[in-house]
Amino acid sequence: MPFFKRKPAVAEPQNKAHPVGVGLVRTPSNRSSKSTTSLPLTPNTPDSWSTDIGFASSFANGLGSGNARPQTLVLSESVLEHNQDLPVESLESPLRTSSRLSKTLLEVVRDKNALACFKAFMKAQRAERLIQFWCDAESFHASTLTRMRTHLLQSHSRKRRTESSNSLASETSVVKESHSDTTEASETLSQPATAVKTTSCDKLNGNQGISHCDQNVQNLSKPYQSAKASDETDQAYLYSERNTHKDQSVRESPSISSPCAVQNPHQKVLNTAAESMAGQSQTPSPSSAQLQLPMTVSSEKNDDADDHKSEISSPSQGDGWDPSEGAEASSLSSPLSPLDHPDELLQKLKRSVERDAVTIFSTYIAKDAPQPIGVDDSLRSEAISKICQENGNVDPECFVNCQRFVLNKLDSEYFQPFKDSAFHCRHQVHVLTSERVFLPDILFNENALCYFMEYIEQEGASDLMQVWLCASNFQQQLLITKSSYDPIQAQTDAMVIYDKYFSLQATNPVGFDDKLRFEIESNICREDGPLPDCFTKAKNIVLKMLEKNYFPNYLHSQIYHRYLSDLISTVQINEDIPQKSGSTSSSGLSFKSHRRSESDASSEHSFSNVSQGGESTMTASSARNTLLAVDTRRVKRSSNKSKLNIDGDFSMTMDMFNPDDLWKRPQANKLCLGSVTEMGQFVSDFDHETIATERRKASLGPALFKRKKEKEKEEEEMALRIAQIIISDVNTMTRTGETMADHKGS
Amino acid sequence: MLSTEMLLVLVIMPKFLFKFLVIGSAGAGKSCILHQFIENKFKQDSNHTIGVEFGSKVVNVGGKAVKLQIWDTAGQERFRSVTRSYYRGAAGALLVYDITSRETYNALTNWLTDARTLASPNIVIVLVGNKKDLEAEREVTFMEASRFAQENELMFLETSALTGENVEETFLKCARSILTKIESGELDPERMGSGIQYGDALRRMHRQEKLQSTTPRPDCAC
Numbered sequence: 001m002p003f004f005k006r007k008p009a010v011a012e013p014q015n016k017a018h019p020v021g022v023g024l025v026r027t028p029s030n031r032s033s034k035s036t037t038s039l040p041l042t043p044n045t046p047d048s049w050s051t052d053i054g055f056a057s058s059f060a061n062g063l064g065s066g067n068a069r070p071q072t073l074v075l076s077e078s079v080l081e082h083n084q085d086l087p088v089e090s091l092e093s094p095l096r097t098s099s100r101l102s103k104t105l106l107e108v109v110r111d112k113n114a115l116a117c118f119k120a121f122m123k124a125q126r127a128e129r130l131i132q133f134w135c136d137a138e139s140f141h142a143s144t145l146t147r148m149r150t151h152l153l154q155s156h157s158r159k160r161r162t163e164s165s166n167s168l169a170s171e172t173s174v175v176k177e178s179h180s181d182t183t184e185a186s187e188t189l190s191q192p193a194t195a196v197k198t199t200s201c202d203k204l205n206g207n208q209g210i211s212h213c214d215q216n217v218q219n220l221s222k223p224y225q226s227a228k229a230s231d232e233t234d235q236a237y238l239y240s241e242r243n244t245h246k247d248q249s250v251r252e253s254p255s256i257s258s259p260c261a262v263q264n265p266h267q268k269v270l271n272t273a274a275e276s277m278a279g280q281s282q283t284p285s286p287s288s289a290q291l292q293l294p295m296t297v298s299s300e301k302n303d304d305a306d307d308h309k310s311e312i313s314s315p316s317q318g319d320g321w322d323p324s325e326g327a328e329a330s331s332l333s334s335p336l337s338p339l340d341h342p343d344e345l346l347q348k349l350k351r352s353v354e355r356d357a358v359t360i361f362s363t364y365i366a367k368d369a370p371q372p373i374g375v376d377d378s379l380r381s382e383a384i385s386k387i388c389q390e391n392g393n394v395d396p397e398c399f400v401n402c403q404r405f406v407l408n409k410l411d412s413e414y415f416q417p418f419k420d421s422a423f424h425c426r427h428q429v430h431v432l433t434s435e436r437v438f439l440p441d442i443l444f445n446e447n448a449l450c451y452f453m454e455y456i457e458q459e460g461a462s463d464l465m466q467v468w469l470c471a472s473n474f475q476q477q478l479l480i481t482k483s484s485y486d487p488i489q490a491q492t493d494a495m496v497i498y499d500k501y502f503s504l505q506a507t508n509p510v511g512f513d514d515k516l517r518f519e520i521e522s523n524i525c526r527e528d529g530p531l532p533d534c535f536t537k538a539k540n541i542v543l544k545m546l547e548k549n550y551f552p553n554y555l556h557s558q559i560y561h562r563y564l565s566d567l568i569s570t571v572q573i574n575e576d577i578p579q580k581s582g583s584t585s586s587s588g589l590s591f592k593s594h595r596r597s598e599s600d601a602s603s604e605h606s607f608s609n610v611s612q613g614g615e616s617t618m619t620a621s622s623a624r625n626t627l628l629a630v631d632t633r634r635v636k637r638s639s640n641k642s643k644l645n646i647d648g649d650f651s652m653t654m655d656m657f658n659p660d661d662l663w664k665r666p667q668a669n670k671l672c673l674g675s676v677t678e679m680g681q682f683v684s685d686f687d688h689e690t691i692a693t694e695r696r697k698a699s700l701g702p703a704l705f706k707r708k709k710e711k712e713k714e715e716e717e718m719a720l721r722i723a724q725i726i727i728s729d730v731n732t733m734t735r736t737g738e739t740m741a742d743h744k745g746s
Numbered sequence: 747m748l749s750t751e752m753l754l755v756l757v758i759m760p761k762f763l764f765k766f767l768v769i770g771s772a773g774a775g776k777s778c779i780l781h782q783f784i785e786n787k788f789k790q791d792s793n794h795t796i797g798v799e800f801g802s803k804v805v806n807v808g809g810k811a812v813k814l815q816i817w818d819t820a821g822q823e824r825f826r827s828v829t830r831s832y833y834r835g836a837a838g839a840l841l842v843y844d845i846t847s848r849e850t851y852n853a854l855t856n857w858l859t860d861a862r863t864l865a866s867p868n869i870v871i872v873l874v875g876n877k878k879d880l881e882a883e884r885e886v887t888f889m890e891a892s893r894f895a896q897e898n899e900l901m902f903l904e905t906s907a908l909t910g911e912n913v914e915e916t917f918l919k920c921a922r923s924i925l926t927k928i929e930s931g932e933l934d935p936e937r938m939g940s941g942i943q944y945g946d947a948l949r950r951m952h953r954q955e956k957l958q959s960t961t962p963r964p965d966c967a968c
Contacts, residue, residue: 420866420939422937428938446831446833446834447835447938450815450943453800453815454815454943457800457815469797469798469800472797473797473820473825473828474796474797477796477797477824477827477828493796496793496794496796497796499793500793562943566936566943570937733761733810
């Protein structure tokens with residue numbers, strides 16, 4: 001049934017090319033009723049493949065070429081069985097539809113490492129102020145809400161306290177926040193605070209005072225990194241303690257009617273402490289949950305509390321806050337006793353909030369701002385009116401529209417370049433090396449997919465990938481064009497996929513079982529046209545198969561390694577400070593001399609490799625790597641190795657000779673190729689190791705070679721010839737004749 | 747034992763992998779060009795593409811073996827937003843129109859903008875007028891198209907997926923141009939997203955040269 005017709009002057013190609021009548025006639029059920037005996041999958045009886053799930057061994061080894069499809073591969077629903085319990089968007093779920101390698105702008109600004117990379121990028125673009133403003137405004141927003149809520153709760157509890165000392169447990173958590181905020185303020189705080197705590201810990205009988213004290217001291221010295229960072233950790237901490245309480249993200253009314261009315265004998269104490277701290281708090285810290293008890297002590301001694309105040313009052317704020325504010329704040333706060341002057345406290349709070357808002361405004365938004373973010377007049381006047389409200393309060397949301405404006409601007413002007421930049425690569429390296437990598441991370445990132453596709457193709461399973469691609473494209477397309485759903489068109493599309501992969505006469509059968517085929521047939525023939533999830537089950541089965549049978553090996557493969565090193569080299573080259581820092585530079589240099597002196601050994605070694613490679617799978621890596629499908633290709637591979645050795649390259653050889661050392665995925669942390677320092681420079685931690693391996697290998701090399709030589713002289717000669725060919729080839733390619741002269745001599 | 751054939755394979759093993767795109771309006775014959783290129787025969791009953799399809803072939807470009815990883819996209823407008831996501835990081839693209847359909851020719855500007863903005867900025871694009879065999883039904887003259895190509899700095903060829911005329915040349919031309927760009931330094935294959943993957947040996951050489959030129963000499967004894 002020729003679908004492709006050449007048409008002069010096609011007006012509506014798809015409609016004409018697939019006349020409605022024809023499309024409708026070609027339903028799957030018709031197809032299957034016509035099915036003949038010459039089917040690719042009929043050798044397998046349905047019974048045998050419903051139980052046997054898996055691949056032919058030849059296939060799994062990568063020995064099957066692209067054409068030799070896995071005839072025994074069976075894709076049935078049972079594959080999905082273990083998979084039901086995971087929510088779709090959870091990290092582990094293979095059904096996740098986004099990659100952590102391609103985050104959206106919003107995801108980037110909410111991710112600590114990504115934000116750091118983005119900031120570095122913006123700095124390089126000389127537009128740091130935009131993201132800086134966003135961060136400042138965000139931390140202002142969060143901290144203002146926290147402070148106002150704290151204050152409200154305090155005034156509320158003050159009333160109640162006169163009647164009863166038992167009060168809301170939720171206050172405790174709020175107090176926690178304010179405490180942690182204060183601890184962020186300065187390190188000087190830790191001294192007096194701990195002093196108070198340790199002296200009065202016995203007063204708090206039944207409380208875990210002492211242990212908390214220790215933790216507290218540690219936590220105090222934690223450097224403040226960014227508002228977002230603390231946001232995340234904060235939430236994590238709070239979640240574990242009291243999962244109803246997500247401090248920063250709660251943006252509604254500050255009144256918290258506590259669902260968990262835990263009795264706290266020290267409630268009174270806490271409240272007092274909270275008051276003493278209020279007004280200084282700026283941002284919450286990761287340690288919030290742990291700080292609760294030790295700090296409560298302070299209220300027992302009001303003098304101490306006051307002491308605190310004077311010491312803490314320099315506010316810790318998001319990056320780029322004006323330090324002069326801190327001094328101002330302390331001068332304001334010192335003489336007042338919060339217990340006696342609640343109104344005063346409120347005033348102080350207001351003043352400090354206002355000051356923060358004004359600082360941000362004058363830095364970024366005002367007409368003569370030193371770091372203008374380019375807002376227009378309407379946004380500016382809106383911000384002004386929200387900062388200077390008639391009731392004298394500052395609206396915590398005063399910068400929200402400006403933030404939105406900045407985000408849009410970032411998205412349209414800077415985000416795409418960022419995604420192409422080395423800074424983004426740096427973040428990707430971070431994601432890939434510091435956490436476990438999952439299949440969706442690869443599938444939903446274009447560059448990663450490109451490499452994975454290459455691997456899958458070498459494994460001979462590109463049809464499997466194509467099923468996934470088609471099915472998800474089909475689904476995506478229908479979801480996007482939901483409003484203009486055309487059942488006939490959707491059915492035609494579905495039939496294209498069906499004919500290619502699912503039908504009994506499929507041009508590229510991948511081995512789905514009958515049950516699934518029937519299901520898809522009925523999905524396609526649905527009265528109102530196929531739904532977007534027509535192929536979802538098949539897609540998920542494929543995904544599961546990919547994940548189970550290919551993905552683990554992929555993470556050990558040379559191609560994945562290449563992907564990582566491409567990422568890393570993008571980072572390194574872009575930064576234009578090639579291996580500047582101590583450790584890496586020394587190894588880089590020693591590598592060069594090392595390479596010179598031991599070039600003989602390594603090339604000898606590579607010869608023996610080549611001769612072996614012709615016959616059998618020799619090293620663990622080539623067996624595991626299954627890079628190449630046919631015999632000739634395996635030779636290619638070993639030649640690849642010999643080339644590497646001749647080059648004196650070792651970052652690849654390590655992987656070749658002892659792949660297990662490097663690529664033990666379960667302990668993903670061990671896999672770090674390096675880390676990004678605070679300065680944003682990538683420091684590789686595997687150069688030293690590599691040198692060691694190289695040495696070991698080099699010392700092994702000659703021995704191996706000699707043994708070989710005695711046994712198979714012929715092969716050695718052949719290998720030599722190959723090596724010479726390679727060398728001359730490489731020579732011509734790179735036009736750096738003199739570097740290669742050594743090798744030729746050998 | 748190693749045969750001469752194996753030796754040959756050794757010498758011509760792929761040193762690069764280029765990511766290619768095939769784009770253009772529906773019915774221009776993109777999938778047929780790809781099929782002709784890979785299988786060396788015309789695909790008679792070709793269906794339209796759902797989203798994206800995939801093919802690859804190793805070609806010899808000026809003595810270098812290059813593997814082309816080709817992403818054949820759907821031409822239908824409704825798949826546009828889906829296929830766009832595959833553009834990123836392509837090194838080369840075939841922009842295909844149908845010489846017997848002015849409509850496909852008129853849409854070229856849109857496709858071109860998409861390719862330039864979404865793929866890598868250095869993407870090498872070849873304009874391909876397909877269905878050359880249907881000379882009688884021609885609606886777009888060679889001159890007109892080549893002027894368009896010139897204005898937009900594209901290479902231009904007319905092909906026939908039916909007869910296979912110029913099909914391989916198109917891919918080769920594109921690959922050659924990318925190689926030239928790499929050699930001239932205009933394209934940096936080390937960059938992620940350039941659409942180019944090195945065969946490993948070559949990459950290392952490249953990097954070492956770079957290192958030697960950028961790091962201080964080892965004399966400084968550290």
